[in-house]
Amino acid sequence: MGQGILFKRIGLTGSPGTGKKTLARGFALNAGYRILNINSLCISKGGSIGRDKYGIVVDTEKLSKIIAEEIKNDNFILVGHLLPYVIVSKDIELAIVLRCNPYMLEKRLEKRGYPHKKVLMNIGAETLGTCYFDALKEFGCGKIHVIDTSSKKPEEVVRESLKILEGNARYDGSDIDWLSLVRKKGDLRRIFPDSYY
Numbered sequence: 525m526g527q528g529i530l531f532k533r534i535g536l537t538g539s540p541g542t543g544k545k546t547l548a549r550g551f552a553l554n555a556g557y558r559i560l561n562i563n564s565l566c567i568s569k570g571g572s573i574g575r576d577k578y579g580i581v582v583d584t585e586k587l588s589k590i591i592a593e594e595i596k597n598d599n600f601i602l603v604g605h606l607l608p609y610v611i612v613s614k615d616i617e618l619a620i621v622l623r624c625n626p627y628m629l630e631k632r633l634e635k636r637g638y639p640h641k642k643v644l645m646n647i648g649a650e651t652l653g654t655c656y657f658d659a660l661k662e663f664g665c666g667k668i669h670v671i672d673t674s675s676k677k678p679e680e681v682v683r684e685s686l687k688i689l690e691g692n693a694r695y696d697g698s699d700i701d702w703l704s705l706v707r708k709k710g711d712l713r714r715i716f717p718d719s720y721y
Contacts, residue, residue, distance in 0.1 A: 528690045529555050531617040532598040537607035537659050538622030539650040541632040543673045543681055547622065548603045550682030555689060560594055562587070562604025579642075584609045605655055608662035619663040620685060625674040626651045626702050626715070648715050651702045670697025 534557065536544050551557045563580075566572050571587035572580045588610045595602065595615060602611060607619065624632070626647040633643045649655065660668055669688045673681050687693040706715055 530691045531689050533595070533615065533617045534601040535607045535611060535616040535619040535663070536601055536603045537605055537619065537655050539605060539624065539629065539655050540646050541629050541636065542622035542624045543678065544603050544622055546678045547681055547685060548601050550678065551601050551685065554682060554686060556599065557601040558599055560600050560602045562591070562602065562606050562610060565590055565594060582606060608658040613663045613667065616663070616667070618669065618688070619659050619667050620688065621656050621659050621668060621670045621697065623656060623670055623672050623697060623700050624650060626706060628674050644715060644717070651706050651715060653700070653702070656697060665696055668696055670695050670700065672700060
C-alpha cells in the first residue's frame with residue numbers, strides 16, 4: 525500500500541458511466557488496493573435472482589452476506605452503484621461518490637450502446653443524485669467524498685482521489701445541482717418522460 529494512505533477500506537459508488545472501474549484500476553495500480561466489483565460478485569457468487577428488461581435483478585440481502593465474507597481483510601476498494609444497499613457504514617472508512625453532468629453522461633452511455641430507456645433511467649438517476657443521496661444516507665457526511673468527473677481525465681480523477689486517501693482533500697458535493705441545470709435547459713420532460721417505464 526502506498527505511503528501516506530490513511531484509509532484501508534474504501535467504497536466507490538456512482539451512476540453507471542461516471543468512471544468507477546477506471547478509478548478502481550488507478551487505485552489498484554497506485555495504492556495496491558484489492559478491487560471487489562459488486563456486480564461481478566453478484567454474478568459469480570449467486571447474488572442475483574434473475575433478469576428483467578433492464579438487466580440483472582439483485583437479492584441485496586443475499587449479496588450483502590456474500591460481500592461480508594469478501595471484506596474480512598483490509599485494503600480493499602468495493603466498487604458499484606449498489607454500494608449503499610449491500611454494506612453498512614461501519615464496514616468502510618471512506619465512501620467516494622463519482623458524479624457526472626447528465627448531458628456528458630448521456631453521451632458516454634450512448635457510446636457504450638445502452639438502450640435509449642436505460643440511458644434515460646441512468647441520467648435521470650444522476651440528475652436526481654440518487655447514488656449520492658443513498659450513499660449520504662447510509663454512510664453519513666463525514667465519510668463521503670464526491671468527485672465530479674464531468675470534464676476530468678481519468679488520471680486527474682486518480683490524482684484527486686489519492687489526495688483524499690492521504691487526508692489532503694475532502695468535498696461533500698452538496699453544491700452539485702444537476703436538476704436545476706436540466707430544468708434550465710427545458711429537458712425535464714425529455715429525461716423524465718411520462719412513458720418512463
